[in-house]
Amino acid sequence: MTKLTPMDSDTGARTILVIYTGGTIGMLSGEKGYQPEPHYLASALGNSRRFNDPTGDSHFSNSSSIAEWRTHRGTATPDGNRSPVGTRGSSSTLPVRSTRPVTLQDDISPSVQLGDGVYETFLPSLITPTSSTDKRIRYVVLEWQPIIDSSNMEFSDWIRLASEIELNYSFFDAFLILSGTDTICYTTSALSFLLEDLGKTVIVTGAQIPLSHLRNDAVDNLLGALSIAGRYIIPECCLYFNHTLYRGNRVFKHSSFDLDAFSSPNFPHLVDVGTQIVVNWRNILVPRAVRRFRAHKSMCPHVATLRLFPGITAASAHTFLSPPIQGVILQSFGAGNAPQRKDLMDVIKEACDRGIVVVAISQCSKGSVTATYAAGRSLADGGVVPGADMTPEAALTKLSYLLSKSELSTADVRKLMEIPLRGELTVPVGLSASVPSGLDGVQSVMAHLLRLSTNTPASSTYSSFGALQIEAPPSQSLTERAKDVTASWSLTASDAASTAIAILPYLIHLAASKDDIHALKFCIDAADTAAADPSIEASESGDPVSAIISRGGAAGIVNALDTARRAPLHTAALRGSVACTEVLLESGASVHLRDSLDHTSLYYAARQGHEDVAMLLVKAGANLAGADLSSAAKQMVSLDSAKDQLWVALLEQSESLG
Known part of the structure; x- marks a missing residue:
C-alpha cells in the first residue's frame, strides 16, 4: 500500500481528518439497543461507493452525463462496479497523529511513538467519487479506542480532540468530528474556544439513526459535512445537521426524535444545503489576528449551571455556591430576572464578592439578558455578569475556558464573558465610517x-x-x-x-x-x-x-x-x-x-x-x-x-x- 503525504498533489483532492469519537452514527443494534462496534464505521464507509471510490469506477463517478454513463455501462460488471473495494481497497495511506496508540483490526500499521503522548499511524485513506463541480475529497478515519457514548463526554475528551486537531493541523485541509448528539453542543462550544486562531474548517456531526440502518440520516449528515469541509474554508468550529451548518457555540438540541434536531434561534445559519450549497459568508467569522493556530489544553472543572425556579431557597443557593466552585452560569427567568428575596440576593452577592464569577443567561431559548426590569438589575447590582444571548452550553464552556487561564484575573474573566470571543454572543454593532458615495x-x-x-x-x-x-x-x-x-x-x-x-x-x-x-x-x-x-x-x-x-x-x-x-x-x-x-x-x-x-x-x-x-x-x-x-x-x-x-x-x- 502506497504511503502519501497528507496533501499529496497527485490526488487532486482536499484532505480531511475524520475523528470518530462514538455516537449513534456508527452504532449497531445489540441486545440492549444501539451499541458501538469498533472498526464498523470505517469499514462501512470503505465499502460504500458513495463514500469511497479510489479507482473512479462507481456509478457516482460516471454519471455526470448520459454519454458518460452509457460508455461506463458498456465496460462495467453487471452490478456496475469493476472491483469490490473495502477499507483496505484504498491504494494509499495517510499519516495521522494521535494522543494515544491506534490499534487496527489487521495490524497493518502499528502506531509509532514520536514523543510523550504523540503517536503516528498510517491509516487507510478513502476518497469520494469524482464530481463535475468539485474536487474529490480524500479522508481518513481516526477512531477513538474505546469508542465513547456522548453522555460520557468530559472536559478531558474536549482537550483530547483539540490536541489531535493541533497535532494534525498542518497536514490536513479540514477536520470532521463524529460524535453522539446528546452532548454535541457542549463539544462544539468547547472546541470553539479551545481552538485558538483557527484558520481551517472544523465540523462536528452525528446522526439520529445509525448508518447501519437502511433508512437513516447518517449518510446525508456525513456526506454533507464532508462536502462543505472539502470545498470551503470556514474558520470556525461548526455543527452540521439536517442540511444546515450552524455556528457551533450557537446551537442547542431541541428534539430527541426529529431529524431536524438542532436550533440556532439567536444566530442565522452559516450554510444552507438544498439543490445548491449556499454559504452565508456574511455570517462567518473572519480571523483578524496574525498568529498561528494553537490549541488551549486546559479547562477549569469547577464550574456549574444553576437553574433558578420559583421557591428556590437561599440555603440551596449557598450550598451550590460553596467551594470549590469558581464559576456559575445562572439560568434566570426571561430577560435576566430573579426572585427579589433579600436572603437569596445576599447569597449571590456574597459569592460574587468572594471572587466567584456568576454569569446570568436566560432560560428562554430565544432572546437575551437585559436590564429591562428591576428584578434583573438587582442581579447586576450584586456583581452578576450579563451573558447576553449565550446558550447554556456556550456560557459554561466559555467560563471554564477563561477560568483555566492563569494569566487572567477575576475581573478579566468577568469582562471577557461579556465580549464575543468566537461569535458566541450578540452585541450591537455600529456602522463604520462612510466613504464618498454616489458618483x-x-x-x-x-x-x-x-x-x-x-x-x-x-x-x-x-x-x-x-x-x-x-x-x-x-x-x-x-x-x-x-x-x-x-x-x-x-x-x-x-x-x-x-x-x-x-x-x-x-x-x-x-x-x-x-x-x-x-x-x-x-x-x-x-x-x-x-x-x-x-x-x-x-x-x-x-x-x-x-x-x-x-x-x-x-x-x-x-x-x-x-x-x-x-x-x-x-x-x-x-x-x-x-x-x-x-x-x-x-x-x-x-x-x-x-x-x-x-x-x-x-x-x-x-x-x-x-x-x-x-x-x-x-x-x-x-x-x-x-x-x-x-x-x-x-x-x-x-x-x-x-x-x-x-x-x-x-x-x-x-x-x-x-
Whole structure:
C-alpha cells in the first residue's frame, strides 16, 4: 500500500481528518439497543461507493452525463462496479497523529511513538467519487479506542480532540468530528474556544439513526459535512445537521426524535444545503489576528449551571455556591430576572464578592439578558455578569475556558464573558465610517485605478485581472481624469455604489502588485462601508458586489480571487511586499487559500525568495501544502543560495509541524 503525504498533489483532492469519537452514527443494534462496534464505521464507509471510490469506477463517478454513463455501462460488471473495494481497497495511506496508540483490526500499521503522548499511524485513506463541480475529497478515519457514548463526554475528551486537531493541523485541509448528539453542543462550544486562531474548517456531526440502518440520516449528515469541509474554508468550529451548518457555540438540541434536531434561534445559519450549497459568508467569522493556530489544553472543572425556579431557597443557593466552585452560569427567568428575596440576593452577592464569577443567561431559548426590569438589575447590582444571548452550553464552556487561564484575573474573566470571543454572543454593532458615495465614490475608486494603471503595463506575473490602459494628458490631474471617465455615466446612487464596489477587486490586486498601501487600505475601507450600508444588498448572482457584501466587507475584498483564482495575498507574496502582506493578514486574508495551480501564497513568496514575507505568512499560520510540496523540490537548484535555504527551512517546518 502506497504511503502519501497528507496533501499529496497527485490526488487532486482536499484532505480531511475524520475523528470518530462514538455516537449513534456508527452504532449497531445489540441486545440492549444501539451499541458501538469498533472498526464498523470505517469499514462501512470503505465499502460504500458513495463514500469511497479510489479507482473512479462507481456509478457516482460516471454519471455526470448520459454519454458518460452509457460508455461506463458498456465496460462495467453487471452490478456496475469493476472491483469490490473495502477499507483496505484504498491504494494509499495517510499519516495521522494521535494522543494515544491506534490499534487496527489487521495490524497493518502499528502506531509509532514520536514523543510523550504523540503517536503516528498510517491509516487507510478513502476518497469520494469524482464530481463535475468539485474536487474529490480524500479522508481518513481516526477512531477513538474505546469508542465513547456522548453522555460520557468530559472536559478531558474536549482537550483530547483539540490536541489531535493541533497535532494534525498542518497536514490536513479540514477536520470532521463524529460524535453522539446528546452532548454535541457542549463539544462544539468547547472546541470553539479551545481552538485558538483557527484558520481551517472544523465540523462536528452525528446522526439520529445509525448508518447501519437502511433508512437513516447518517449518510446525508456525513456526506454533507464532508462536502462543505472539502470545498470551503470556514474558520470556525461548526455543527452540521439536517442540511444546515450552524455556528457551533450557537446551537442547542431541541428534539430527541426529529431529524431536524438542532436550533440556532439567536444566530442565522452559516450554510444552507438544498439543490445548491449556499454559504452565508456574511455570517462567518473572519480571523483578524496574525498568529498561528494553537490549541488551549486546559479547562477549569469547577464550574456549574444553576437553574433558578420559583421557591428556590437561599440555603440551596449557598450550598451550590460553596467551594470549590469558581464559576456559575445562572439560568434566570426571561430577560435576566430573579426572585427579589433579600436572603437569596445576599447569597449571590456574597459569592460574587468572594471572587466567584456568576454569569446570568436566560432560560428562554430565544432572546437575551437585559436590564429591562428591576428584578434583573438587582442581579447586576450584586456583581452578576450579563451573558447576553449565550446558550447554556456556550456560557459554561466559555467560563471554564477563561477560568483555566492563569494569566487572567477575576475581573478579566468577568469582562471577557461579556465580549464575543468566537461569535458566541450578540452585541450591537455600529456602522463604520462612510466613504464618498454616489458618483463621488465612483470617481474616488477610478482615481486610484487611474493612478496605478495609466501608462503602466500590467504584469501577468502578479495578477490575472490586468490593468486598464487609459491615455491622458500628463498635465491633467487624477481627479480631473476620473471625472472625464465618469462624466457620461447616468447612475442612481445605488448603481454608483455598486459600480464602485465592482471595481474594487481589480483595484486591490493592482494595489498589491504595485505595493500601494494607500490604495489597498482604501479598498478595504470601501468594502467595509459597503457591507455596513443597508441600502446595498447582495444577490445570488455571484457578482463582485455580492461577494464583497456577503463576505462581510474587508473579508470579501482581501480574499477576492482573480481569473487564476489568486487572492491579493498571492499577489503581495509574489511582489514581496511586506507592508501589503501585513495589511491583508490583519484584514482577514486567509493563508490557506490555493490558486488554480493548487499553490498557496507561502509557495510564491518562497519561489521568489521573499524571506520576510514568507516569515510573516508562517507566523500567521501558513505552511506548504498540496502542490507546494511536490513543486518545492523542483525549485531548488543549489543549497548554497539563500532562496534554496528558505525552501529547505519551509519544507522542514512542514514536516515537523503538528
